[in-house]
Structures are given as structure tokens and as C-alpha cells.
Amino acid sequence: MASVKGIGGRLYSGETSFNIVGNAKRWYIISLIFTAISIGTLAISGLHLGIEFKGGSAYTFTSTTATVEQARSAVAGSGISGEVIVQKVGNDKIRVQTGSLAPAQSDAVEAALTSTFGVQVSDIDTQIIGPSWGKEITKKALYGLSAFLIVILIFLAMTFEPKMAVAAIVAVVHDVLITVGIYALVGFDVTPATVIGFLTILGYSLYDTVVVFDKVRENTRSITSSSKQTFTQATNLAVNQTLVRSINTTVIALLPVAAILFIGGALLGAGTLKDIALALFIGMFVGAYSSIFIAPPVLAYLREREPAMIALAKRVNGRGAPAVISTPAPVDLAQRRGPRNQPKRKGRK
């Protein structure tokens, strides 16, 4: 523990520094590979959709003696056609999943289960999903996603600056793409609860990015009035200074999610809790990564192209070479500065 704490101080003062922003290309390549795999898997095998999206019925009942085979033959005996999936859930539950059924067929399945295993109809947990339901929720999720990205873009552009908003959105899209890609790759079931998880990642991933960007903004507030650091260096310092914070917030946010994942998976077998938690668990990891390795480098790239920042980089890099030291900054530079880059008075913090 002591060494971790010590590192917090060294990272803050800049004594210990990871060159995260400077190695942007490395992270871009890693992320591009992951994104490409995600898109590829999505295009080829697609997502493994739960019955909520495909339409169909699921019947779950508790029986300590029932076996999967018995349930399968009972359902087959009720005369329904199409694919039937029977699985054991938790210790003593059997789940039967069928395609879309007419009400009479649904009743037949229930009758078969009640007569075979002696359970009451009211003790069978049923879920019947209409065939067009999936389209409906997919549509709504996409609306939600687009509305979110637009509102957040505007919000961050107003509270921070447009380029930070762009960088944050790039990171968020990255997170969602990779999380969804992992789902396609591993073949986890996608249910509406998973979609909740995906949408929540958006908010969470931004939380981390906001923490880092707030520090970046503080460090670069009056950056052009001195020649000590380039924008990239200042951003890198901010990332290092908030590194402990980012790790801690991620660990603390992941702990409850892990608890839900564990309980939901171990105790209930399947369902809302597990689905939300799994999506969040994966998404928070990816989100933490992108708030450190993607959002700040993208921001630095965008800002370094501004004339004022190019000039600053020249001044900073030129320090030490006598000929450059004596060269004053171009006079017309001041006019090109945006309002945010105006030199600030020293006393203000």
C-alpha cells in the first residue's frame, strides 16, 4: 500500500511520469485492432440476441428432481414445432425456451410441464415476447444513444470546450463499440437489461473522462503565456496526476458491479441483475482505459494543430538552443489566440 501512495505523490510532481499521451500511436493501434475485431465479429456472427429481441417464450419452474431430458421430452410431447432450448438454471430450476407460440401452444407447453412435474401453473415463471418487440426496443435504444451523444456533445462543449467534447465522444463511441464487440465475440446473450448496461456505460465512461479533462483544463489554462510545456506535455502531466484517481474511481465503481455480477450469476443463474452487471463490468474497464489512453491523446492531437500551440511547441522545443531563446514569439500570435488561450493573470488559480 505504501508504495502505491508514494507513487501518487511522484506522479503529481512529475518525478515519475508515464508517457501516455506521447505514445498515442501505440494506444491508437491497440484500440484500432480491437475496434476492427469488434466490427468484424459483429458483421460476421452478429450478437447473440435473447428472446426479448427475437420473440419467443420462456418458462422457468423449480423442481429438484426434474432433468433437462425429461423437460425436453415433455415439451416435445406437447406438439410444438421449432427450436426448443432447455437448460438448468441455478441449482433447482429448469428453463424452457421456445420460439414464438400462439396462445394455445403456450398453454399446451405449460400443461405439459405441470402434468409432468406436478408444479402449479402459477409457479411457472413465464415470459412471452411478441415478434415485433425486439425491433421496438432496438429502435428506442438507438434513439436513446443518438440523443445522448448529441446532448453530451453540446453539454461538454459548453462546460469545457468543443475539442474536449469531440475527444470525449470519440472515447465513448470507442467504449461502446468494443464492449458490444466483446459480446459478439464471446457470445453473451443480449437482453434489454444488457442494453441498459450499454447505455449506462456511456454515462460512466464520460465520468472518468470528465475527471481527467478537468485537470487538463486546469494545467493548460495559461499554457501559452509561458514556454515551459507543450500542450501534449501538459496533458500528459494531467493524465499522470489523475492516474491514481482514475484507478481508484474505477475500482470503487467496479466493486458493487462485481457484487451484482457474482450474486446475479451465482444465486439467480440468469436475469436482469447478471445482464446489467456483465455489460457494466466490461464497459467500465474499457471506459477506464479510454479515459486515460484514448480521450487525452485525441484531445492533444486536436489542440496541437492550433497555430498558437504549434508556436508554443516550437518555443518549448527550441529552449536550450541559444539562437532560439533570443527569438521572441511572433508578434501576430496574440491576435490568433482564442479567448480561452489568452494569458491569464498569475494570481488566479
Next chain:
Amino acid sequence: MSTPTKPTKKTGRPLRSLSILALLVIALASAAFVQGATAVRLGLDLRGGTSVTLQPRIAAGENGKVTNEAIDQAVSIIRQRVNSLGVAESEVTAQGSGTNRQIVIAVPGNTGRRVVELVGQTAELRFRQVLASGPGTTSVGSGASVATGSGASVDTGSGASVATGSGAGVDTGSTATPVNGISAAVNAKYEALDCTKLENLQGTGTDAPTETIAVCDRNGSTKYILAPAEVLGRQISKASAGLDTQAGSAWYVSLTFNGEGTTAFGALTTRVTSLPEPLNQVAIVLDGLVVSSPRINEPIPSGTAQITGSFTQLEAQDLANVLKYGALPLSFDRGEVAQVSPTLGADQLDAGLLAGIIGLTLVVLYSFLYYRGLGIVVTGSLTAAALVIYLLVLLLGENIGFTLTLAGIAGIIVAVGITADSFVVYFERIRDEIREGRSLRSAVESGWIKARHTILVADAVSIIAAALLYIFAVGGVQGFAFALGLTTLVDLLIVFIFTKPLMTLLARMDFFATGHRFSGLSQKSSGVNRQTSTVEA
């Protein structure tokens, strides 16, 4: 944003903030006590029951758009059907936003199966001639059918007018002698019909358009024998409520029929207008229940009619909405039907609570491990937040019908992490300030000013996410979004009026101010003066 940072004023008044929070908690608790809200309202997935989600659509073969009014109308039709089951605490609500809403029906217990069959059918509007009417009970006195419409019949302007008996229809205690064309079976059914019984107000499925039927009105006060339908709701082209200023602010409903409707309504009104009461009334029947039964004052061949009577504005608008709905009835796609047995419900509740306890414990443990003494602040703040959230959930359940679902519990647990994140942001800021060489007391204040901005922006992002999730939500998602949004707001409240004041107070204590090695704010923790601290270690 730029708050003055004068060292003398900046500590604020920690005790005042803490007392505000205490007062707030006391106020919430007493409100809950006064309203008798003692238990959290649990969703059906936690206590067993059936929920049905329906997607309203334009019926097949029809053109038009789903309107807000039509969805409201559909909700009230379905509510009527569900209430007829007589199951306590059944709920019918529209979720989502605008015309994109779903209708969600929640029925506790085992009656679910019947609900599913009941709610999916399209509600039709039809016009039928009244053949007989009487009070809605079985105990009918004999006697001739003497009916007096109590509503005034007002002729207005050019349009032909139709006058209504006031809402409840005909209020004379009498039953009709069987009119020609009423079979003994229908008559017997009519005699036996008890409109005070809920099951007779179910409506649906009892009104085949080609049959003579015995039905109740919507409030169950009057029953009718009605002739086969002559005009259909789909033959209405327009309906609206209006205010006749000339006749002294009387509300009326005007309706316009399409070509077919004009012919049919013209024939119907021409035939019945000269008949005795109640045969000169035309019942407007929605979903098998009589909404209104106006008396026809004159033949109306023009296709434009006005219904007048002693309407209030609300009644007139209601009737107009019923007619509009009838013009373009919605069909319901059965989206999702979920039946949860009480056993599974209890299991899910236990699992949710257990996950919450484990999650909370892990967060507290981690805080003590990493932040040592500051773990007290985390624990205290989370406890305060939990208390406020619990009271709010109690009160919202009582007042706006907020029910806690499994997804909601997940939302609250996830928010525990996000709440604790605000503390991390603040603590790390304090350490930054100490690294800059400030004393703890001044670091607590200057660190707060910087952390505050980060926390505000980050929480705003969370709240935006929750709000949009809520708006675009389907079914259970709303519960999650609501819980997430609520807890984020509570987080803001707690950080501002509990965590920060508590830090100010703690900074005055020697244990923290001198940087005790277990305080979490020691020089070593912050990484300053490493030479001396390595010796200490």
C-alpha cells in the same frame, strides 16, 4: 464558478450544513410517517405477478398516426378492463414519451393469465339504437318505460343537433317492456344484468356488431338493450369539443361523418327521431360499454352533428376524445408478457439486497484500506445517502407510485460506486493541495473548490444519461434510469451538505490535521517530504 478564496471566510459553516441535512432527514421521515408509508413499494418482479407491455398501433388496414390522445384513451379503456378483474393494486400506465409510449399493465398475484387475454383486443366504437334502459341493478321495478332525458336539448345554428341525457343517461327507475325484435334470451340477460358488479364492466367481447345486446354504461349506473350497430366508429371523420358562447358557455361536442357514415347516421336518425323514449336515443358504445346515449331531436342527413347537454368542459373533451379514438382505433401488439411467481420474486429481492450489502461492504473496506481514517467520511456519507434514498423511495412510492424493481435495485447499487467516486475525486484533490504545500485546513477548502467543479460536471453527465434512458426507456429500463438519476441527485446533495462540512470539521481535529499515519492524509500518503517519511516508515 470563481468563488472567493479568502482564508477567513472559506470554511463555510459546517455545522449549519449538517443541521440542514439532519432537518431534511427528519422532515422526510415524518412525511413518510404521517402518510403511513412504512414499506417500499416493490415491483412485480420482486413480489410476484404478471406484467404485460403493449405497443399501441394503428389497426391493420387503417391509415393515420397514433396520437397522444388515442394512447390516453387506450390506457383508460385498458384500465377499465383490468379494473373489472377486481384485483387490488392493479396498475395500467403509459411509459415512454409522446406517441412512442407503451402501455404497461401490472397485476399482482396469479390472475395474470386472464389479463393477457383481456387486454390485447382492439376497442371498437359503435352507434346503436337504444331499445330499453334502466338502472344498472337486477332489482328492477316493473312499469312502462318512461324516460326523461335530463339534459337540455339545444338547437344551435345550422348544424343539426343531438341532445344528450346527462352522462348517466336515463334516470327513471324502470325497465322497458320488450320491444319488437328483442329475443327472450336478450331480455333475460338484461333482467339479470347487474352493472354494479365489476365483471360486467369489463366491456370487451360482449358486443358483436350484428347482435342485439344487453350492456352497461361506463360507471355501472345504467343498463341498456341496444340494437345492432348501424354506424361504426371508423365512419367518423372528425370530432371536437367546443364552447357555444351564444347559449351561455355551454360545452358541446361536434362530430362529422365520412360519406358512408353520413348515409348511415342520416338513416338512423331519421328512423328513430319520432319514436318514444328511450327508442329515440342512440347509444355511443366504446369497447362494449355505453359512453353516452343522446336523444335524437331531428333527422341529421348532413353528416354533421352536435351533441349538447349539461357538459362540463372536461366531460365534453372526454366524449370528443372517445369519438376521435373510435374513428381510428388502436390495436395492441403484445410486446412482452412476464409472469413472476412469488417464490422467484422473493428470491430476486433477496439476491438484490444481498448484492447491495456486499457491494457496499466492499466499497467501505476498500476506502478504509486505501484512505485509512477518511474511510469514516466515506462510510458516513454513504450511510447518509442510503438513509435519504430509502426515505425518498418510501415517499415516492406513496405519492407518485414509484415501485422498486430489480433493475431499480441494480441502479441504486451501481450508483453506490458513482457516489463513492465523488469522494475519491475530493480526497485526491485535497492530497494535491497538500502536495502544493498547503496545510490540511486550507487544503480541505481549496481542494473542495476544484473538486466541486469536477463533481458537478461528472454528476451532470450521469443525470443526463439517466434522464435520456428514462425518456427512451422500455419497460423495466425506466426503473433503472429513475433509480440512477435519483441516487445521483442525492449524491450531489450529500457531497455538498454532508461530506464537505464533515471534512471541514475533521480538519480541525488533531488526528487529521497533524497528518497521523492512519488519517489517510499523512505526508507519506500525499507523497510530500519523502525523505522524512521514509525514515518514519
